[in-house]
Amino acid sequence: MQSPKVFAPYRGRFAPSPTGPLHAGSLVAALASWLDARAHGGQWLVRIEDVDHPRTVAGADQYILAQLAACGLHPDAPPAWQSQRSALYQAALEQLKARGLAYPCACSRKDIEGASPALATRPRHAELRYSGTCRAGLQGKAGRAWRLRTDQPAEPIAWHDRACGPQVQDVEAQVGDFVLLRADGCFAYQLAVVVDDADQGITHVVRGADLMDNTARQIYLQRCLQLPTPQYLHTPLVCAPDGHKLSKQNGAQAVDVADPLRALNQAAAVLGLPPQSGALSQALAHWTALTAVHGAQSLWGAAARRSAGAGAGPT
Ligand code: GLU
Secondary structure (H helix, E strand, C coil): CCCCCCCCCCEEEECCCCCCCCEHHHHHHHHHHHHHHHHCCCEEEEEECCCCHHHCCCCHHHHHHHHHHHCCCCCCCCCEEHHHCHHHHHHHHHHHHHCCCEEEECCCHHHHHHHCCCCCCCCCCCCCCECCHHHHCCCCCCCCEEEECCCCCCCCEEEEECCCEEEEECHHHHCECCEEECCCCCECHHHHHHHHHHHCCCCEEEEEHHHHHHHHHHHHHHHHCCCCCCEEEEECCCECCCCCECCCCCCCCECCCCCHHHHHHHHHHHCCCCCCCCCHHHHHHHHHHHHHHHCHHHHHHHHHHHHHHCCCCCC
16 A cells, blocks of 8 residues: 655745845845745745844844835744854754864965955855865964865765756865854854754745855755755846846845835746735735746746856845
């Protein structure tokens, strides 16, 4: 007799960095992750990614939460703040150290820049390729950061994006041993995001295509920590009239939630969903039904693939 199929419940999340208010591009990622969760009858969480203390803007977290609420995007549990979860990241780092997978690094940014070609564009959370200088030991220098060995095993990470299809990255060759704990004492985004996605039981990650390039690093780290890998879907990016991706650094305006349906209609258009008028709740219900029927990947897959090819730029 065939045993019945057991599906893991869907748990998605939106994970903004509180470096400023939501702009049109980040609202697309928020709406997409909310719709995909609702279309699957799943849960949707919000996690404030404030591990990068120097970039955190006071009050931006509350502003973002208010913008989401005004748009009717309510999480199913109270939001989590990464700044309150350092013990989890430290425990993961200790585990990696104990297994010889993490090592201290004395190299300064200047040392690394000298050893690798400069990046013409800088994708979100991109790192300069690290040549592995401190893998063999600190040679008497003081450790500044902690890095993860990417040669255990040294094999390409193949993964499938629900919108963009098969992907592959050789992390060791293309990124090198990446940072887990930064020289300024902040836990790196890669470590915090992997630990949190697993700790919060996230089964589906839906986020902007400019984060595609981070996914192989995250899957590699999940394997090192023996954590499950969620399914990934990267959403289309919003471009400014000059063709560049909208970002806080290039002056993207905060989403104006005085007229939330207008803001949501703009975000929905990027996701291939038709404009709605009337009540906000009805618009969201209609888009949820369309996402459930057509599937996120067929609705916004083509646009996401275009964005993934041109996704470099700051947030
Ligand atoms: N907080 C990250 C950022 O805004 C996004 C994290 C994620 O969705 O994985 O760049």
